Amino acid sequence: MTAAFAPLPDLLLEPLVRAALIEDLGPNGDVTTRAVIPAGTRYHARLNAREAGVVSGMQLAAIAFRLVDPSLAITLHRPDGSLCAPGDVLMQIEGAAASILSAERIALNFAGRLSGIATLTAAFVAQTKGTATRITCTRKTTPGLRMVEKAAVLHGGGFNHRFGLSDAILIKDNHIAAAGGISAVLQAARANVSHMMKVEIEVDTLAQLAEVLSVGGADVVLLDNMDTPTLHQAVTLVAGRLVTEASGNMALPRIAEVAATGVDYISCGALTHSARTLDLGLDF
Missing domain, CATH: 3.90.1170.20 (Quinolinate phosphoribosyl transferase, N-terminal domain)
Incomplete structure (x- = not known):
């Protein structure tokens, strides 16, 4: 792939x-x-x-x-x-x-x-062999060189996440805290962005994931810093309703087992900041 x-x-x-x-x-x-x-x-x-x-x-x-x-x-x-x-x-x-x-x-x-x-x-992509999981980079790039570093990820068989803050909505934990919770932030996102723009939201727990699924409004869910069994439960809970992305502590020795959970994407900042x-x- x-x-x-x-x-x-x-x-x-x-x-x-x-x-x-x-x-x-x-x-x-x-x-x-x-x-x-x-x-x-x-x-x-x-x-x-x-x-x-x-x-x-x-x-x-x-x-x-x-x-x-x-x-x-x-x-x-x-x-x-x-x-x-x-x-x-x-x-x-x-x-x-x-x-x-x-x-x-x-x-x-x-x-x-x-x-x-x-x-x-x-090397990361090789660990996903036999699965549909894609490896993607992040915005953790060298200032001024994001365009060429993201191109290098493509050359290695990976995929690109958003290029910058203007590409897509990515709601992180600090956004949720400042906006008043998951329900409030998702409703605000959908009320204020174009129908052409994707919305992704980060969750740390299965309880947060359940709330996201209940509220609606997201296209992608970022499963952050979850252990492998929890990731598997999260993918099962989503059941194809959202695109799933695993992130946080995605070191090379762990990639094969994370891909085996069925997540759609694994994002890894190390591709560009630690190569x-x-x-x-x-x-x-």
Whole structure:
């Protein structure tokens, strides 16, 4: 089971890469390369995988090289969403050695970070095999990089939760407390939002879940920090009337047993906030 994805337009990604290059090059540019690389030196470089994983960030790496030097010739061998093994060539870059060296770190930072997210997501997805449960990310992303980190989740076979506060109604425990309870908050949500917008509400107990089902007005219920037996009871109680999402303490060793409860989605912030960078390198 994999999620469909398409490349994001370069127009949306270029500002992210440009900002990273400006941060790295600073006011004086690449002083090391300018000092030691003779003008006119040309080279052939390979962006290589040094460990197995799922590739992501190739589009951003290519943009980094092209922003530094549009004349660089870039050949992609492993597109975003593909598997890689140690030693695989993901991309080749030919042209001015100085340009390749100046873009190297930013290209690797994006590719390594996003490939790490895609690889971790794929590990979570593998634990749901044989079930209909989908793995989804959260809003716990690096500020400014949510768009590309969520794309990396798709590359790993996962699915995206809402992108931001404007996508959908997600009523959390603090909303319930401030609004005066489950009944009040659900009635207010339905009274004040478009019929096109989904409403999700978080519950911590089966008693809260029963109240949600009684009041009505929700499309999705987030079953937060429940142990596995309680999750199973919750799915049975819902009986298909709402989309179910399990969240909280969703560590990799637990995913298979949670998926076996029949929940529709498992959301995990660790996909984006705790993924280890995949080891990639640029070799001349």
